[in-house]
Amino acid sequence: xxxxxxxxxxRMLFAILVALLISFVLIFFISEEPLTAIFTLITGPFRxxxxxxxxxxxxxxxxxxxxxxxxxxxxxxxxLATDGGFHLxxxxxxxxxxxxxxxxxxSPIVALFLAATAGAMFCTIPALMKVKTSSPELVSSLMLxxxxxxxxxxxxxxxxxxxxxxxxxxKLPENSALPVIVGGTNIHVGLIIALVVAVLGYVFxxxxxxxxxxxxxxxxEAFARYSGINIVKVILVSQMVGGIIAGLGxxxxxxxxxxxxxxxxALLGYGWDAIIICTLAKKNPLYTPxxxxxxxxxxxxxxxxxRYTDVTLEIVQITQGIIIMLVVAExxxxxxxxxxIAKEARASLKEEEVA
Amino acid sequence: xxxxxxxxxxxxxxxMKIYSNGVVxxxxxxxxxxxxxxxxxxxxxxxxxxxxxxxxxxxxSPDEGxxxxxxxxxxxKSPQDAISKGIGMVHQHFMLVPSLTVAENxxxxxxxxxxxxFIDMDKAVFAAExxxxxxxxxxxxxxxxxxxxxxIKQKVEILxxxxxxxxxxxxxxxxxxxxxxxxxxxxxxxxxxKDNGHTIIFISHKLDEIKKICDRATIMRSGKxxxxxxxxxxxxxxxxxxxxxxxxxxxxxxxxxxxxKVLLKVRNLSVxxxxxxxxxxxxxxxxxxxxxxxxxxxxxxGQTELIDSLTGLNKSYRGKIYIKDTDIEKSSIKGIRDLKxxxxxxxxxxxxxxxNLGILENLFSNQYNDPEYSGKMLLKTKRIQERSNExxxxxxxxxxxxxxxxxxxxxxxxxxxxxxxxxxxxxxxIIANQPTRGVDVGAAEFIRRRLLEFRDAGCAVLxxxxxxxxxxxxxxxxxxxxxxxxxxMFTDVSAVTEEELGQYMLGLKHQxxxxxxxxx
Numbered sequence: 072x073x074x075x076x077x078x079x080x081x082r083m084l085f086a087i088l089v090a091l092l093i094s095f096v097l098i099f100f101i102s103e104e105p106l107t108a109i110f111t112l113i114t115g116p117f118r119x120x121x122x123x124x125x126x127x128x129x130x131x132x133x134x135x136x137x138x139x140x141x142x143x144x145x146x147x148x149x150x151l152a153t154d155g156g157f158h159l160x161x162x163x164x165x166x167x168x169x170x171x172x173x174x175x176x177x178s179p180i181v182a183l184f185l186a187a188t189a190g191a192m193f194c195t196i197p198a199l200m201k202v203k204t205s206s207p208e209l210v211s212s213l214m215l216x217x218x219x220x221x222x223x224x225x226x227x228x229x230x231x232x233x234x235x236x237x238x239x240x241x242k243l244p245e246n247s248a249l250p251v252i253v254g255g256t257n258i259h260v261g262l263i264i265a266l267v268v269a270v271l272g273y274v275f276x277x278x279x280x281x282x283x284x285x286x287x288x289x290x291x292e293a294f295a296r297y298s299g300i301n302i303v304k305v306i307l308v309s310q311m312v313g314g315i316i317a318g319l320g321x322x323x324x325x326x327x328x329x330x331x332x333x334x335x336x337a338l339l340g341y342g343w344d345a346i347i348i349c350t351l352a353k354k355n356p357l358y359t360p361x362x363x364x365x366x367x368x369x370x371x372x373x374x375x376x377x378r379y380t381d382v383t384l385e386i387v388q389i390t391q392g393i394i395i396m397l398v399v400a401e402x403x404x405x406x407x408x409x410x411x412i413a414k415e416a417r418a419s420l421k422e423e424e425v426a
Numbered sequence: 427x428x429x430x431x432x433x434x435x436x437x438x439x440x441x442m443k444i445y446s447n448g449v450v451x452x453x454x455x456x457x458x459x460x461x462x463x464x465x466x467x468x469x470x471x472x473x474x475x476x477x478x479x480x481x482x483x484x485x486x487s488p489d490e491g492x493x494x495x496x497x498x499x500x501x502x503k504s505p506q507d508a509i510s511k512g513i514g515m516v517h518q519h520f521m522l523v524p525s526l527t528v529a530e531n532x533x534x535x536x537x538x539x540x541x542x543x544f545i546d547m548d549k550a551v552f553a554a555e556x557x558x559x560x561x562x563x564x565x566x567x568x569x570x571x572x573x574x575x576x577x578i579k580q581k582v583e584i585l586x587x588x589x590x591x592x593x594x595x596x597x598x599x600x601x602x603x604x605x606x607x608x609x610x611x612x613x614x615x616x617x618x619x620k621d622n623g624h625t626i627i628f629i630s631h632k633l634d635e636i637k638k639i640c641d642r643a644t645i646m647r648s649g650k651x652x653x654x655x656x657x658x659x660x661x662x663x664x665x666x667x668x669x670x671x672x673x674x675x676x677x678x679x680x681x682x683x684x685x686x687k688v689l690l691k692v693r694n695l696s697v698x699x700x701x702x703x704x705x706x707x708x709x710x711x712x713x714x715x716x717x718x719x720x721x722x723x724x725x726x727x728g729q730t731e732l733i734d735s736l737t738g739l740n741k742s743y744r745g746k747i748y749i750k751d752t753d754i755e756k757s758s759i760k761g762i763r764d765l766k767x768x769x770x771x772x773x774x775x776x777x778x779x780x781x782n783l784g785i786l787e788n789l790f791s792n793q794y795n796d797p798e799y800s801g802k803m804l805l806k807t808k809r810i811q812e813r814s815n816e817x818x819x820x821x822x823x824x825x826x827x828x829x830x831x832x833x834x835x836x837x838x839x840x841x842x843x844x845x846x847x848x849x850x851x852x853x854x855x856i857i858a859n860q861p862t863r864g865v866d867v868g869a870a871e872f873i874r875r876r877l878l879e880f881r882d883a884g885c886a887v888l889x890x891x892x893x894x895x896x897x898x899x900x901x902x903x904x905x906x907x908x909x910x911x912x913x914x915m916f917t918d919v920s921a922v923t924e925e926e927l928g929q930y931m932l933g934l935k936h937q938x939x940x941x942x943x944x945x946x
Binding site for chain 1 (some may be wrong): 794
């Protein structure tokens with residue numbers, strides 16, 4: 072690791088520290104029992120196997136959407152349809168396991184495959200619009216999320232609804248649930264799939280020709296074009312791959328042990344979380360599990376804190392926000408970075424004189 | 427000049443400036459200005475002249491050192507601050523608003539107001555005319571900036587600085603964009619300013635200009651000051667030795683060219699710039715293997731549009747372009763590159779590299795599809811790493827490893843990475859657009875030698891350069907481009923002088939031209 076990279080890492084840790092400190096100060100202002108609250112926030116996740124399990128299981132969707140966003144953002148395609156793609160993936164998986172009547176082993180596989188396909192098709196829409204009409208993917212993908220949300224609600228209410236429970240589907244069949252892998256928790260096979268996806272995402276971006284094209288285009292499109300890279304292909308492929316992962320993530324989440332029925336009426340927000348993950352992971356899918364672990368830990372801690380003390384869950388939203396702002400603020404600690412570089416340069420000047 | 431009449435207006439003492447990429451641009455540089463002198467700041471590209479002036483003008487803050495203005499130590503926090511302290515700067519690239527008039531540009535930011543809110547245009551025009559008259563600048567202040575020639579634009583820049591009350595005027599390579607004739611005119615103006623008591627810092631690397639106009643010269647080399655000299659006491663040879671550190675070889679030993687078959691054929695090429703201006707005007711020429719065709723011209727005379735069409739970046743041209751007999755009208759950029767064409771782009775940072783990616787990533791953008799470096803899907807990482815190390819060694823790229831980001835390298839080393847990439851595919855045609863702009867002497871010489879080696883190996887080279895010295899020393903044939911046409915084509919480069927070429931570049935002279943002339 073060279074010094075610049077080490078500095079970036081330190082800067083990120085420092086940003087996290089500053090954000091936590093600010094959150095603690097806020098807790099002091101609003102809470103009757105601030106020390107208990109902070110203590111619960113930090114140690115809560117370790118208090119029981121179930122709590123620890125909560126941390127790990129809530130990593131799963133974050134790894135998926137985070138990896139997808141890493142790939143799209145690496146190509147500088149700011150596609151925000153991950154939220155909608157994830158939602159759609161969940162719906163398609165529910166539809167398959169409820170309606171297709173496939174045998175046990177096959178049912179979840181087909182469900183996940185089609186969920187991924189739906190996510191891919193969905194997230195490719197902004198890419199196609201960009202290529203054909205040069206509409207910015209940021210705007211079109213954002214709008215598409217609403218379409219996905221209401222489309223899914225429509226399908227749910229008309230085809231999947233269980234009238235006896237209201238706005239939820241019939242119970243998902245047992246034989247298509249993803250098996251739990253750690254007893255006493257809800258940690259399921261999805262974790263393994265997520266980790267495989269993160270690694271494959273890394274291989275795709277950093278070891279394949281297409282990934283190389285994506286990254287070159289993402290860093291400097293004019294340079295990529297001048298080099299002879301097909302920019303249209305990059306726009307399409309990056310967003311499609313991002314969509315595959317988002318859809319798959321939605322399917323995995325739904326078939327996990329947490330949801331007995333498909334009952335998603337509002338968007339779950341994993342698309343936005345993905346941007347946090349992508350920022351913390353510096354667009355490298357390999358680091359998404361770490362970033363997801365951090366975020367999941369923070370949130371689990373916060374929800375335990377909310378349960379046992381007078382501080383609400385939303386406090387972590389503030390923490391998250393501050394972290395992201397500090398991490399993306401290029402100038403944050405730039406004076407320190409400059410002094411470090413200047414020191415190095417001076418040292419090497421001296422070396423040259425000696426030589 | 428004796429010590430008694432010495433009237434020091436500005437001192438910069440022991441300035442040290444390190445950029446965020448670790449480049450030490452100024453290392454203990456000191457300079458002293460006397461009131462009413464024209465002081466040359468002389469050095470090769472990358473010697474640190476511009477950095478020193480950016481420090482003086484408040485664009486960069488120094489890591490060490492002291493600025494003394496009129497006997498008082500001071501810090502200059504921003505360009506506004508510099509202006510308020512009587513320092514004005516005319517940048518190499520003009521900072522004018524093209525759609526506004528000359529008068530509007532001059533008063534921009536310090537507008538005379540009506541009722542405290544509205545711009546008083548009459549007063550503005552009056553003030554602009556007044557200042558133009560005061561300094562004897564012959565300018566129509568009501569004309570729009572986009573409609574006036576480069577020479578006049580520069581005068582507007584100077585007036586802008588004077589209007590803001592500049593006593594010290596920094597001119598950053600003012601003659602780079604001017605023809606020899608415009609340069610002479612500028613010099614007359616500068617002498618008048620000097621007689622008026624203004625102090626001028628004249629940044630340049632052209633020795634004859636400094637001889638002509640400057641009183642003293644501070645010479646810089648690789649970030650350090652090599653001393654200040656009375657211009658009349660120092661010979662150009664000594665200046666160049668101090669500047670470069672050795673005698674510059676201005677002419678290359680080269681074998682006579684052995685042109686072979688035509689590799690690039692251009693017929694009746696016309697390119698519109700999208701705003702209805704014809705940038706390339708019915709141009710036809712041939713380029714053969716084993717020769718270097720140089721194109722000299724003032725920037726903006728169609729060179730960029732010509733290159734963009736040849737390399738596939740611009741597809742909306744009229745006429746025909748053949749590369750090795752293939753009509754490239756329908757070819758993609760990759761298709762053209764596959765015809766073994768290498769292209770050193772004009773602006774290395776915008777299209778020549780990805781600064782945030784490593785050297786390795788930047789070395790293979792044009793050849794990662796080669797079976798040598800990748801299979802059906804995967805890159806052959808190990809082979810690419812090996813080859814990166816080879817290229818770094820071969821092209822003398824100064825870096826820590828191939829993982830280092832290209833943006834962290836110095837300009838010369840970035841250019842070497844680009845050249846290494848474009849040359850390593852062993853191209854048959856090389857299009858080199860400003861291949862040594864802003865590159866240190868060593869790297870420039872290296873790149874030029876490489877171009878000659880390729881020529882000798884039978885490669886066709888199209889060289890576009892603003893550096894007359896470069897086109898003169900390398901070209902086998904030399905064209906002067908003016909308003910999208912070749913105003914002159916010289917098959918015997920030694921028979922034409924710089925002065926003469928300048929006249930063709932400015933459009934003062936035209937060679938006898940027949941309709942649809944083909945330069946073979």
